[in-house]
Amino acid sequence: MTVFNETTKRDIMQKYDIQLAKFAFDIVQTVVMVGISIYVWLMTNHKANSTRIRDLESRHDSEIDELDTRLTSIETKLDAMPNQQSMNTLHKRINSQSQTLHKIEGELKGIADNNAMILEKLLKN
Structure with missing residues (x-):
C-alpha cells in the first residue's frame, strides 16, 4: 500500500x-x-x-x-x-497756388470792371 x-x-x-x-x-x-x-x-x-x-x-x-x-x-x-514732411510741402504748395489764384481772381475782376467801364463809356457816346 x-x-x-x-x-x-x-x-x-x-x-x-x-x-x-x-x-x-x-x-x-x-x-x-x-x-x-x-x-x-x-x-x-x-x-x-x-x-x-x-x-x-x-x-x-x-x-x-x-x-x-x-x-x-x-x-x-x-x-x-506721404510722410509729414511731404504733407507739409504739399500744404505749402497748395497755399501758394491758392494765393496765386486769388491774385488772378482780383486781376480778372479788375479787368472785368475796366471792360464794364469802357463798355459803359462807349454806350453813352
Whole structure:
C-alpha cells in the first residue's frame, strides 16, 4: 500500500503542480495582455495627440503666412504714403497756388470792371 500511496501522492502532486503552472501561466498571460492593451491605448492617444498638434501647427503656420502677407501689403502701402514732411510741402504748395489764384481772381475782376467801364463809356457816346 505504501507504493500505491506514494504513486498516488506523486500523481496528485504532479496534478497540482500542473494546475499551479497553468494558473501561473494564465496570470502571466493576463498581465501581458493587459500590458499590451495599455501600451496600445497609450500609443493611440499619443498618435491622436501628435495628429492634433500637427494640425494645430499647420493651421498656425498658414495663419502666420497670411498675417505676414497682410503685414507686407500694409508696409508697402505705408511706404507709398506721404510722410509729414511731404504733407507739409504739399500744404505749402497748395497755399501758394491758392494765393496765386486769388491774385488772378482780383486781376480778372479788375479787368472785368475796366471792360464794364469802357463798355459803359462807349454806350453813352
